[in-house]
Amino acid sequence: MGNHSPEFRAAARRIDRRQFVTRAGAAAVLAFAANTPAAGAATARRLNPRAITENPFTLGVASGDPQPATALLWTRLAPEPYTADSGLPAERVEVEWEIAHDELFAVPVNSGTATAHPEFHHSVRVEVTGLSADRVYYYRFRVGAWISPVGRTRTAPLAGARITELKFATLSCQAYYHGYFTAYRHLAAEDLDVVIHLGDYLYEYAVTAVGGARNYTDRKLPAHYNSETITLQDYRLRYGLYKSDPDLMAAHAAHPFIVTWDDHETENNYADETPENDVPPEEFLLRRAAAYRAYWENQPLRTPQQPEGPDMRLYRRLHFGRLAQFDILDTRQYRSNQVQGANWQVPGAESKDPKRTMTGETQERWLLDGWKSSDATWNLLAQQVTFAQRRDVPRADFKLSMDAWDGYTASRTRVLNGAKAAGLDNLMVLTGDVHAGYGFDLKDDFDDPNSPVVGTEIATTSVSSDMDGAEKPSNWSNLTSANPHMKYYNGRRGYTTFTLTEDRATVTFNTLTAVTKPGSGLTRAASFVTEAGNPELKPA
Incomplete structure (x- = not known):
């Protein structure tokens, strides 16, 4: 954490569903925060679900963070997702949920009700317990006469279970x-067991009336x-805008997600309490x-990820039997400020x-x-910015990205030394951020081409x-010449x-011809293999 006054952090914990504007200055926002109810304070008034006359499930459904005996189910009620109140009054709504073995719900497993509170913008999350490990389930929600789309989720295998295969995807x-x-x-x-989103789920920048590159002609x-x-x-x-996208909703309904953020969910290139621009902390x-x-x-x-004002513990660990351990990092909330800005600079x-x-x-x-106690075959580090060294030119005056791990080389060394000390044979770093697909061998010493390979990094491209x-x-x-480990x-x-x-990891980079026009076909652009105990990345 930063060293700024606890008064400011305490004030930031006092936000609620009402609009506040931070441009007004520190004194004004502190005065406002001091007079708002605590986050999550329950409202007494209840809305009759039959009074909802428009479809409240415009943002679809989702599930996340698979565990062996429980499923986390999500939806948010938003009849009008492009309006401030989403088309609902500031009243709580009782939402029915059900989970079954089949998508027709002929073989039900469990059901119940949950409350959509206006303090949480009528979002709903249900942690269903008593489920079987390593099994597919289907779920849906109901409010009054409205039924949500059907979602599909899957529980994780038991922690000590021996499983032969795990399929997942990364995107950002x-x-x-x-x-x-x-x-x-x-x-x-x-055909996937889980999807991992590595950050920049949305962007803070303005969106024009025509949707930017989407250039709407119909709305x-x-x-x-x-x-x-x-x-x-x-x-x-x-x-409300991003999650109303039909393709995004389809993917959330099809697979459980593991999510972590990068910078744009808040502000470009922020570091801990330091913003990008000259705004008071x-x-x-x-x-x-x-x-x-x-x-x-x-x-x-x-629930453990629920924030308290400006603080939110997003880093966490998930297990898929003895085959895989995922460590989900947060590389924004606690980092030192970037050196020389977040640009490419000659390292000093x-x-x-x-x-x-x-x-x-x-x-x-x-x-x-967590690595010291891991007995997983594969240890996967899901995080945001490029981990491997990435020189911009094959010359002595090369520059490195100060926003990536190249701007935090001692921190990277401590992580790699920790992996070696823990005896990890199969370390794979999963990365987003860079709007490109990269495959790297992780070197014990990136400045020595003959240094041993100690792991693999796979950076996924942007959506x-x-x-x-x-x-x-x-x-x-320039990049491929300057970085032989790429x-x-x-x-x-x-x-x-x-x-x-148990023997290998197969990685496939999937690309689209275009995103500025809808409906592009998918190309399996390249596939690589890294063998258990031999982390070098090789063409499949």
Whole structure:
């Protein structure tokens, strides 16, 4: 955490569903926060579900963070998702839910009711217990006469179970105004156990009335989308826009998701309490609290992830039998501020300072301790920014990205040393952020081409950010020449799929021809294999 006054952090914990504007200055926001009810305070008034005359399930359904005996189910009631109140009064609504073995619900398993509170923007999350491990289930919600789409989820295997295969996908970075979410439509049809979203689920930047690159001819967006997200209402409206996308809804309904954020869910390139621009930290904490609150309301996250003002513990660990352990990192909330800004710079002594951290001391200790006790065949580190060294040119005056782990080299060294000390044979780092597909061998010493390979990094490309992209971006020759440990680089949009067995991991990069037009076909652009005990990345 940062060192700013506890008064500001306490004030940021006092936000509620009402709109507040952080541009007014620190004194004004502190005065406002001091007079708002505590987050989550229950309202007494109840809405009769029969009074809801429009479909409240416009944002679909989702499930997340698979565990062996429980399923986390999510929806949010929003008859009018592009309006501030989503078309509902500030009253609580009772929502029925049911879960079954089949999608026709002929073989029911459990059912009940949950309350959609206006304080949480009428979001609903249900943690269903008493389920069987490693099994597919179907679920749905009901409000009055309205029934939600049917969702499909899957529980995780028991912690000590021996399983022969795990299939999952990674994806990231979905700027709405840069194109269609066609990748999600293809993802929905994949045979997967789980999907991992590695950040930039939404962007804080303005969206024009024509939807940017989507360039609508059949509709226009409300004017309030044409501004950057600052307030709680802003962030809630932006989620209403993104989550109403039919392709995104289809993927959430088809697979359980594991989510973590990067920067754009709050603000570009922020680091802990330091914003991108010259905004006082006390004001930024209010903005961060609003962003974190809206993220929680709109993602299938379990109770331990519920935020308290500007603080939210998003890092967590999930197990899939003895085959895989996923450690989900948060590389924004606790990091040291970027050196020399977040741009590409010639590395210097400051970026190598051993005091600098990408994860914060507590999260780093949690990660390394978790590796010491891991008995999984594969240890997968799901995080946001490029982990491997990535020189921009094959010359001595190369630059590195100060926003990636290259700007936190001591932190990276501690993580790799922790993996070696724990005896991890099969470390795989899963990365988003860069709007490109990368495959790296992780080196014990990136400056020595003959250094041993100690793991693998797979960076997934964006869903839509930076629009269509190119198979070989303009810097392709420089990057591949400057980084001999880089085994793959492709700048098209898409996602990445993985198949883990006890013997090997197979990685497939999936790309789209275009996202600025809907309906692009999917190409299996390249496949690689890394063998258990031999982390070098090889063409399949």
